[in-house]
Amino acid sequence: MTNKLAILVNLGTPESLETGAIRSWLREFLSDPRVVTLPRVLWLPILYLFVLTFRPGKVREKYAEIWREDSPLRLLTDSLADSVGNRLQAEGWTVRVAMTYGAPSLDDTLADATSFERTVVLPLYPQYSGSTTGAVYDRVGRILARTNVLPNLQLINAYYTEPGYARALADSLRDADPGAHTLFSFHGIPVAQGAKEPYEAQCRETASAVAAAAGLAEADWDIAFQSRFGPAPWLQPYTEDVLTALGKAGRPVRVICPxxxxxxxxxxxxxxxxxxxxxxxxGGTRFTYVPALNDDAAHADLIATLVRNGGA
Structure with missing residues (x-):
């Protein structure tokens, strides 16, 4: 039996709710040119003088609202990896988690990759963006550039067209207030960045595929983009604006974030x-958040299939 390594990569999370830990994580995250594309000579003074001075406290308040014994992102990514590992163990796979920013780092997780016959790196981003999947590629490239003996490595670019992905999302909608208007909310990116990459088109294709799989009429769903950061225009419509309009119209809504x-x-x-x-x-009357796929069985099956295909 071959000895294979799968690394599931997520964005990352602060190590704790301590303001210093949050500041340290934000420093690493927001220093990446893939995340903030402004010239370094302009951005770094803003980052160090203003953002890292004032933002950590505000971010801490937000994390405190959702924190359990650890960050939900870390807990659920670990749980998903365990479920995927259980599915692949008999086939010779070891499944690990890495974070683009924070711990466990890709440097540590890839350190012994040459001891495996094959390695698959799977960024947990269904749609490709330079600020997410591209950042993972950058990290892996820098690690390999320092390595004399290169591993047999496969990076997975995107998986929004994988049939099991749209099917799992559609299934999650079926019992979630089926009479409500459906809003597909994706993380936004700056318009200038979006003009150079396929992210927006892939998000729209995803929403259409999930809506079709769920049997939604065109009038029963919308797409929007969230998490805008900074003054530059981002992909629109903005999630906040769409929800405000739906609230004013008194329409029940369910929000899913594919x-x-x-x-x-x-x-x-x-x-x-x-x-x-x-x-x-x-003025809205009924709001339902549809949970992410998380460590659900269908999601673990999907990720296991992607790993198998990537390592074939």
Missing amino acids: GFAVECLETLEEIDMTYRATYLEA
Whole structure:
């Protein structure tokens, strides 16, 4: 039996709720040119003088709303990896978790990759964006550039077209207030960045595929983009604006976030708390957040299939 390694990569999370830990994580995250594309000479003074001075306390308050014994993103990514590992163990796979920012790092997780016959690196981002999957490629490339003996390594670019992905999302909608208007909310990116990559088209294709699999009429769903950061225009419509309009119209709504593999700050706090309040304050009557696929069996099956195919 071959000895194979699968690394499931997520964005990352602060190590704790301590303000210093949050500041350290934000420093690493927001220093990446893939995340903030402004020239370094402009951005780094803003980052160090203002963002890292004032933002950690605000971010801490948000994390405190969702934190359990650890960050939900870490707990659920670990649980998903365990479930995938159980499915693949008999086939010779070892399944690990790595984070692009924070721990466990890709450097540590890939350290012994040459001892495996094959390695698959799977960023847990169904749609490709340079700020997510591209950042993983950058990290892996820098690690390999320092390595004399290279592993037999496969990186998976995107998996939004995998049939099991749309099917699992559609299944999660079936019992979630089926009479409500469906809003597909994806993480936004700057318009200037979106013009250079396929992210927006892949998000729209995903929403259409899930809507079709769930049997939704075109009038019964919308797509929007969340998590805008900074003054530049991002992909539109903005989730906040769509929810405000639906609230004013008194339409029940259910929100699903197909781009997030597991729960995180953007789903649990931004969508299910902040934007829920936005919708209700606008006059909305019924708001349902549809959970991410997380460590559900269908999701573990999907990821296991991707690993198998990537390592074939």
